[in-house]
Amino acid sequence: MNETPTRAPLRPAAATRRIDPRAFALPLALLALWWLLTAGGWVDTRLIVPPGNVLRVAARTLGDPVFWQGVLFSVARDAGGFAAGALGGVALGSALGASRLAERLIGPSFHTLRQISLFAWLPLLSSWLGYGELSKLVFVALSTLYPVALGTFEGVRGVTLEHLDVARVYRFSRSQLLFRLILPAAAPQIATGLTLGLVYAWVATIGSEFLLANWGNGLGNIIIKGRAAFNVELIIVGMLAIGAIGTSLNRIAARVEARALRWQRPPT
Amino acid sequence: MAQAGTLDIRNLSKQYRVQGEPLPVLDAISLSIEPGEFVSIVGSSGCGKSTLLRLIIGLEGDYKGEILLDGQHVVGTSLDRGIVFQEHRLFPWLTVEQNIAVGVLNAPGSDAAKKRAVQEHIALVGLKGFETAYPHQLSGGMSQRVAIARALVNRPEVLLLDEPFGALDALTRGHLQQELERIWRTEGITAILVTHDVEEAVVLGDRVIVMQPRPGRIKRIVDVPLARSRDRGAAAFMAIKDDVLSEFGGVPPLEAINPSIVLQRDISDWHFSR
Numbered sequence: 001m002n003e004t005p006t007r008a009p010l011r012p013a014a015a016t017r018r019i020d021p022r023a024f025a026l027p028l029a030l031l032a033l034w035w036l037l038t039a040g041g042w043v044d045t046r047l048i049v050p051p052g053n054v055l056r057v058a059a060r061t062l063g064d065p066v067f068w069q070g071v072l073f074s075v076a077r078d079a080g081g082f083a084a085g086a087l088g089g090v091a092l093g094s095a096l097g098a099s100r101l102a103e104r105l106i107g108p109s110f111h112t113l114r115q116i117s118l119f120a121w122l123p124l125l126s127s128w129l130g131y132g133e134l135s136k137l138v139f140v141a142l143s144t145l146y147p148v149a150l151g152t153f154e155g156v157r158g159v160t161l162e163h164l165d166v167a168r169v170y171r172f173s174r175s176q177l178l179f180r181l182i183l184p185a186a187a188p189q190i191a192t193g194l195t196l197g198l199v200y201a202w203v204a205t206i207g208s209e210f211l212l213a214n215w216g217n218g219l220g221n222i223i224i225k226g227r228a229a230f231n232v233e234l235i236i237v238g239m240l241a242i243g244a245i246g247t248s249l250n251r252i253a254a255r256v257e258a259r260a261l262r263w264q265r266p267p268t
Numbered sequence: 269m270a271q272a273g274t275l276d277i278r279n280l281s282k283q284y285r286v287q288g289e290p291l292p293v294l295d296a297i298s299l300s301i302e303p304g305e306f307v308s309i310v311g312s313s314g315c316g317k318s319t320l321l322r323l324i325i326g327l328e329g330d331y332k333g334e335i336l337l338d339g340q341h342v343v344g345t346s347l348d349r350g351i352v353f354q355e356h357r358l359f360p361w362l363t364v365e366q367n368i369a370v371g372v373l374n375a376p377g378s379d380a381a382k383k384r385a386v387q388e389h390i391a392l393v394g395l396k397g398f399e400t401a402y403p404h405q406l407s408g409g410m411s412q413r414v415a416i417a418r419a420l421v422n423r424p425e426v427l428l429l430d431e432p433f434g435a436l437d438a439l440t441r442g443h444l445q446q447e448l449e450r451i452w453r454t455e456g457i458t459a460i461l462v463t464h465d466v467e468e469a470v471v472l473g474d475r476v477i478v479m480q481p482r483p484g485r486i487k488r489i490v491d492v493p494l495a496r497s498r499d500r501g502a503a504a505f506m507a508i509k510d511d512v513l514s515e516f517g518g519v520p521p522l523e524a525i526n527p528s529i530v531l532q533r534d535i536s537d538w539h540f541s542r
Contacts, residue, residue, distance in 0.1 A: 162357050165327055169345050171374045180370075184361040263361045265404035 049232045057233035058240070061222075067241075073217035074205055075245065077133070081140025082201040086194055089145045090183075093152025093193070098182060110149070118143050118204065122211050133216075136208040143204035144197040151193020155186025188264065191257045198253050202246045219245070272303035272458045273337050273348065273425030275324070280333035282319060283483075292483035293319050297333070299477065299486065306452055306459045308473030310466055310512065316484025317462045321428045324460070325351045337426065347375055350419035354431040356411035358403040364414050365390060365399040371421035389417040392451060409440035416448070420455060427452070429461040433468070445471055449497060466516075470509045471498050478515045488515055 031051065037043050038050035061067045095102040096110065121142060129135040159182055167181050183190070209220025219242055226234030280297040283290045293316040301307050311317045322328045324335060326345040335342040337349065350371075358367045365386055372382040390396060393413040403411055412432055419427060429448075433441040445468060452459050452472075463469050469476045473492055480487040490512050492498075498505055 162353070162355060163359065165353070166357050166359075166370070168327060169325060169351055170370055171345060171347060173374075176373065180373075181359070184359065187361065263402045263404070265360075 047232065049236070054233045054236050057231070058237045061234065061237050067222065070217050070219050070222050071241065071245065074209065074219040077136055077140060077208075077218065078201050078205040078249070081137045081205065082144050082198060084137070085141035085144025085201065086148050086197060088141065089148025089193065089197065090152050090190060092145065093149040093190075094156055094178070094182065094186075096149070097153045097156025097186070098178075114146055114150075118146075118200075119207065119211070122208070126212055131212045135212050136205070139208045139212070140201050140204045143200040147196035147200060148190070148193040151189045151191075151196070152186060155189030155193075156182055158189065159185045188261055191261060195250070195253055195257065198249055199246070202242075202249060206242055272456055274303050274339075275299075275301040275426055275458060275460070276334070276336040276339075277301075277324075278334040278336070280320075280323065280331060280335060281483075282316070282323060282328075282331040294323075294331075295483040295485050297484070297486060301458060301460065303458055304456055306461070306472055306474050307477060308469035308475070309460065309462045309477045309479060310464060310469045311479030311484070312464060312481060312516065314484075315479040315481040317479055318430055319484070321351065321430045321460065321462050324426075325349050325428055347422050348425045349428065350422070350424035350426070351428040351430065352412070352415050352419050352432045354434045356403070356408075356415040358411055358414055358418075360403045363400045363402055364395060364406070367403070367414055368417045368421050371418040375422040385421050385423075386417075389421045392420070392454065393417045394447070407440075408436050409444055412436065412444060413447070416451065420451070420457070423455075424457070426458045426460065427455075429459065431463055432461070434463070434465075441468075446497065448472065453496075466512050467500065467509055470505065470512060471500065476508075476512055478512060 034048075035051050038045055038048060092106075092110070096107055097103075118139070122139060125135045125139055129138060163181055163185060167177055172180065205218075206220045209216070209218040210224065213221065213224055219238055222241075223235050223238035226232070226238060277297055277299040280294060281292070282294040283292045285291065297320065299307075309317050309320070319328065323331055324342065326342055326349065329344075342349075359370065362370070368386045368389055369382065372385060375382065377385075390399060393416055395410065395413055395417070398406070398410065403414070406414070416432070432448075433444050436444065449472060459472075461469070461472055466476075470492055476490040476492060477486055478488045478490065479485065490508065492508055494502075494504055494508070
């Protein structure tokens with residue numbers, strides 16, 4: 001062979017890259033400022049509580065099974081709503097992207113409804129479905145649906161005619177076309193939509209626990225309890241927990257994405 | 269070994285409509301290709317040579333005249349006809365062996381037989397050891413080898429090649445021309461190569477069909493009665509090459525970078541083969 005057989009390495013999974021230690025500078029500076037302000041007595045420590053108190057409440061909360069039950073409920077709510085919204089979003093986006101008829105029939109309504117802030121759905125949802133689990137799940141699903149449908153739509157639109165020719169030459173059936181060409185080709189944009197959907201779903205999960213509060217279980221309810229008892233420490237612990245869980249979910253998603261899209265050319 | 273097909277093209281004409289006006293692209297093409305023959309088609313941009321291949325493969329219809337493979341009218345695409353495009357058109361999310369397996373996805377036969385065919389064709393195009401590589405890890409020449417294997421793996425009767433080496437550098441190109449000749453002989457298949465490279469046409473073709481543009485017609489058919497593998501430096505080879513070149517006024521035929529007709533098609537215009 002005259003050609004030198006070469007094989008470029010696969011890119012290292014993005015999620016395994018380490019965090020630059022400089023990223024910790026800002027949070028640490030804020031923490032120091034917080035500590036200084038409260039320790040120096042420059043602020044009303046009933047409103048801006050000292051970090052030490054938060055730590056104490058955090059330790060107590062983490063030892064409380066009710067907290068963990070709340071975490072479990074919130075994550076389950078998030079996962080259930082996300083799964084339903086993601087499936088619906090991929091289906092809707094595929095239909096809009098692949099069928100001109102679907103785009104003409106549904107597209108304008110979809111793009112109009114998208115303009116309505118998600119939280120504006122809540123009064124309607126609670127009137128129809130009450131303040132129970134179903135309302136919350138539908139709300140989370142709806143929040144996931146939009147970004148996933150948009151990502152999928154973009155991805156499906158990006159399928160090239162050259163690849164469609166290949167599918168015709170090898171006589172792909174309708175389902176082969178969908179599962180062996182359209183969805184894999186759209187996968188990078190679908191992944192972007194799913195990542196965004198995951199963020200929205202978590203925001204919506206906590207939001208629904210706030211706004212459809214029925215003193216049920218969930219991280220949002222813990223914060224509400226904190227506010228009702230004027231327990232600022234508990235509010236902050238709840239917020240930190242929400243942030244930590246959201247970040248963990250996104251890191252897991254980034255790993256899954258890197259694994260699923262390892263066929264992509266590494267960014268140059 | 270694949271059974272080689274006889275291809276008969278009778279009085280074939282094709283026109284597009286561009287802004288309501290008819291634009292003829294092919295005019296009264298008649299051509300008969302023997303089983304196992306290697307035919308090269310050369311012409312400059314706009315002579316409709318790629319359209320001719322798209323009609324034979326069945327990616328375009330709506331033509332006048334007849335296209336017959338072994339006496340049967342060509343309708344739509346079929347696994348009897350394989351094609352290699354100028355760009356490799358591999359699926360980037362599939363490995364080399366998975367891409368080649370796309371060629372046998374809808375072919376009859378057991379999974380084990382298909383798997384064997386894929387492995388044989390990886391060996392045929394000299395890509396052993398690269399089975400699990402992704403397209404972005406391959407050079408242009410290697411990607412085109414994969415595309416050739418994908419086109420051949422279901423043992424078509426006719427192999428169509430639409431400027432398959434047009435985007436490769438000269439060295440890789442010359443090497444793959446030799447490889448293609450070897451593969452064509454091994455498979456005993458009927459092959460039609462569209463190119464704008466006169467030397468490539470003469471090196472590979474039993475006959476060279478010279479086409480002229482607007483509308484695309486056959487200008488001349490040149491026989492290449494030289495023994496294979498052909499020596500590009502031999503006087504007899506140079507004479508035939510010069511003869512073909514003289515049809516273009518001694519200037520190599522030009523290929524426009526952009527096709528003159530851009531058809532508005534997208535995924536919504538897809539029609540299913542079944």
